Amino acid sequence: MSVDWKIGGVLLGVVFFAAVLLVKPIGVSTQxxxxxxxxxxxVNADFITQTDEGYTSTNAYMAKSxxxxxxxxxxxxxxxxxxxxxxMAGAALSAFAxxxxxxxxxxxxxxxxxxxxxxxxxxxxxxxxxGFIVLYGARLAGGCTSGHMMSGMMQTSLSGYVFAAGAFAAxxxxxxxxxKRG
Amino acid sequence: MEIILAIVIGxxxxxxxxxxxxxxxxxxxxxxxxxxxxxxxxILLAIGTGSILMFAGQMIGLVDVAHMSVxxxxxxxxxxxxxxxxxxxxxxxxxxxxVCAAASGRKDALFFIAGGLLGAAAYMVTYPAWKASGLLNxxxxxxxxxxxxxxxxFDGIFAVSGDILGIVxxxxxxxxxxxxxxxLSGQPTQSELPAE
Numbered sequence: 056m057s058v059d060w061k062i063g064g065v066l067l068g069v070v071f072f073a074a075v076l077l078v079k080p081i082g083v084s085t086q087x088x089x090x091x092x093x094x095x096x097x098v099n100a101d102f103i104t105q106t107d108e109g110y111t112s113t114n115a116y117m118a119k120s121x122x123x124x125x126x127x128x129x130x131x132x133x134x135x136x137x138x139x140x141x142x143m144a145g146a147a148l149s150a151f152a153x154x155x156x157x158x159x160x161x162x163x164x165x166x167x168x169x170x171x172x173x174x175x176x177x178x179x180x181x182x183x184x185x186g187f188i189v190l191y192g193a194r195l196a197g198g199c200t201s202g203h204m205m206s207g208m209m210q211t212s213l214s215g216y217v218f219a220a221g222a223f224a225a226x227x228x229x230x231x232x233x234x235k236r237g
Numbered sequence: 238m239e240i241i242l243a244i245v246i247g248x249x250x251x252x253x254x255x256x257x258x259x260x261x262x263x264x265x266x267x268x269x270x271x272x273x274x275x276x277x278x279x280i281l282l283a284i285g286t287g288s289i290l291m292f293a294g295q296m297i298g299l300v301d302v303a304h305m306s307v308x309x310x311x312x313x314x315x316x317x318x319x320x321x322x323x324x325x326x327x328x329x330x331x332x333x334x335x336v337c338a339a340a341s342g343r344k345d346a347l348f349f350i351a352g353g354l355l356g357a358a359a360y361m362v363t364y365p366a367w368k369a370s371g372l373l374n375x376x377x378x379x380x381x382x383x384x385x386x387x388x389x390x391f392d393g394i395f396a397v398s399g400d401i402l403g404i405v406x407x408x409x410x411x412x413x414x415x416x417x418x419x420x421l422s423g424q425p426t427q428s429e430l431p432a433e
Contacts, residue, residue: 060257060282064257064279064281064282065282066256066283067287069249076248076299078239083332083336115364137247139276139333141246143337144247151415159240161342162342165330181327182328185325186324186330186348186356190321191320191357191359192320192322192324193321195316205280210413212383213310213388216392217314224319237266
């Protein structure tokens with residue numbers, strides 16, 4: 056079953072603390088770029104190339120900051136990429152251990168059904184478009200809910216507050232307009 | 238060694254996100270339309286707890302200050318935040334919770350990931366235009382913290398002790414989590430509550 060918010064909040068805080076204590080602050084959205092790099096390089100081997108100093112790419116974003124993204128994409132067995140894979144496994148195991156997500160929910164979340172009826176194709180389209188602007192926005196901002204909002208505000212970084220202000224300023228009105236029921 | 242830590246911390250992060258309901262788009266949506274704020278309270282408590290532990294740990298020398306990683310502030314951070322917020326509310330997923338939801342078997346989350354990969358690729362292609370626009374240029378010093386953290390390579394905006402400020406702000410996050418009501422816009426009726 057789900058945990059009480061107080062226990063869950065403390066546990067989540069401890070995880071964020073453990074990450075800083077042992078390695079570095081948690082972040083996720085960069086790994087979408089890394090996976091894009093891995094996939095593109097698999098199709099077009101010239102996309103990422105090794106140089107004397109490290110790695111570079113024909114894409115300016117992939118090559119920025121001394122080619123650190125290009126390097127990660129060329130070596131997927133790095134901390135941040137494995138972290139996201141482990142995160143997926145942890146969530147899946149936890150969901151399985153509490154009985155799993157129901158078949159109806161897997162197909163269509165209840166709140167969508169309450170507002171838009173049994174329209175899974177429409178839902179998948181919105182999820183796809185949502186994913187597009189979430190990751191475009193996250194890369195423009197240089198981080199997402201994990202890296203900017205949680206890790207950032209926890210470290211008292213100015214950018215974390217700027218990001219959170221933008222995210223909630225758009226998210227709350229959007230959710231209130233789109234999901235009036237449920 | 239680092240890979241083992243990635244597996245252990247990553248798995249713990251995913252499991253906790255699942256247990257607080259963050260991987261469930263119903264819970265995310267009801268937080269963002271202000272109907273049920275338990276998840277918001279958990280997130281605020283987590284930021285506060287993490288902040289207090291980290292800064293207290295740095296003060297007593299337990300936590301290596303060099304592990305801090307502060308991101309740059311620029312106008313694009315706010316614009317990107319607005320975009321992420323809109324997509325987050327529409328889909329009920331953010332990057333981390335989206336991949337976790339997909340791993341838990343949610344079909345819509347797979348579409349979210351596909352859209353995300355395309356969105357990240359679109360940014361990679363359009364990056365030079367953003368760079369040229371000046372919207373990625375640092376504001377207020379770029380990679381800065383609110384206070385000045387002793388031993389950190391990041392500048393502080395205010396000349397106050399960054400450690401103490403971090404602990405005080407952490408405590409404020411905890412207090413806000415505790416006093417925030419369960420709902421700000423009417424609880425959903427029982428029949429509206431989606432069954433898990």
